[in-house]
Amino acid sequence: MIDVKAIYVLWLREMIKFSRTKFRIFNAIAMPLFMLIFLGFGFRQINIPGIPPDIGYFEYFVPGIIGMTLLFTASMVGLSVLSERQFGFLKEIMVTPASRVSIMLGRTLGGATTAILQAVIIIIIAMVMSFQIMGFAQLIASLFVMLLISVIFISMGLILASRLRDVHDYYNITNFLLFPIFLLSGAMFPIQNLPLGIPFFSVFNPLTYGVDAIRGLLIGVSALPIITDCIVLIVTATIMVLLSAYAFTNGYRI
């Protein structure tokens, strides 16, 4: 059912392409980086309710931007599968003896690695700009949280891609999904600051727990205990991978 070699080679392919498309990497981190610099520093002096007084807005915002980077990069995996379907390479993958589940896992892990690498680049740049992390062990632990976030949103994209035929439809639907997910996650400010009723929706947003866990690990501030965040993320990621495996096995007609 699970072919390790197939998963590995699909992952390897993503890595080879990642290393070759330097402009794409720049492009992918440029937007979060601009937001981090302009909003992070611009609002540095502003006192936002819900953020502990000893934490600057820049510090508070870095984990949010990491969440955003992961979310947007992860959503690109579904798009790349769709365009592979349009340009034919998906056929080549689908006629090999590798099981559908392995193919799905290979794509998911490849995409997750790319997303995490980009997040790490953002952290390093943030650290150059005065961001201080709690410690190396916490950083490593946060990578695990990043993996869970990536897996959840890559699965979301793969499920969408299995139902769609057209790249433009995918763009439209993800555009509609990504910004609410980002804005409702508490990435930019504590969600309690939103008007009545809206924080309710954040409860169902996996990114809320992801950003909260990263914040807890990197700057020591979190709304929920980190372990609670992690349990929610692990359960969600498991369900999403199973759904994505189902969608990939049954939904992909060439």
Add this chain to the structure above:
Amino acid sequence: MDAIVLDNLTRSFGSLVAVDNISVTVHEGELFGLLGPNGAGKTTLINILTTLDKPSEGTALIAGHDIHADPENIRRIIGIVFQDPSLDVELTGRENLNFHAMMYDMPTDERKQRIDEVLALVDLSDRADQLVHEFSGGMRRRLEIARGLMHHPRILFLDEPTLGLDAQTRRKIWQYIRELNRELGITVILTTHYLEEADYLCDRIAIIDHGKIVALDTPLNLKNKIREDIVNIEVDEKKVEQVKKLLMEFEGVKKITTTDCCISVSISDAEKHLPEFIELILSKGHVVHSASAIKPSLEEAFISYTGTAIREQKGSYKDQSRAYIRRKMG
């Protein structure tokens, strides 16, 4: 064992029946052609036989494996070259092959050796480390054929292998396909809408139209079934009737039709009889302006079976709606 056995295979997309109750057997080692206009159902059939799609009804055995019960074993023993390009253009030629071999779980040593072998077979050894992005159409096609052969398939599916290639490259690819079939004994299933391709390559051809096989035979038999050879002779307008009478008495002549100054004689082995005709006409003191011997082409056979020439792609309302539904349903 037969390479492929199709048993009442049907595939419909809503109201469109793309493959309509086809039963046919392809023998081991055969070079088998599926010839038909665009939208005839060839690619749908190939997708089903390569386990990318499932039939609505009926089944097929590929080297003894059932397409419903055993798709993963089928994928192991077949190679495919798709109609549309399916290379990763951001990888090099060698990386594309390497990817393929690893997906088939080939051991490292064998993989390296095999990559060199197939690259040499399609004359791409010196370009293997370039990105496929920089390859020409013909090179890409050859690389795809090389890739289809990587894992030593026993059955190779080629879906329009020379579509959009120039004449020279096409010839070369024909040569590879022949070699694979003759020298390596690989069973080849080839779809094409190029008549000369089917004629040149295939041991047997199934003419497929609107999802059905309308004729199945060797290229020679398909052509011979249609009609006899023809000798066309052009003489003076006034002498036509005289010459016609003369030729009617010739042994083996089956039918003679005339236009203004041209006489068409149906006869087998036209090219052998042509000099005899001319000799006969000259000996009676008539003048021959021109003469030619025509063998029936596969194109004429095709027209007589499907009712349309293959290059007329304007098509009827039915054809257009088929094409539309096909695009929507993929």
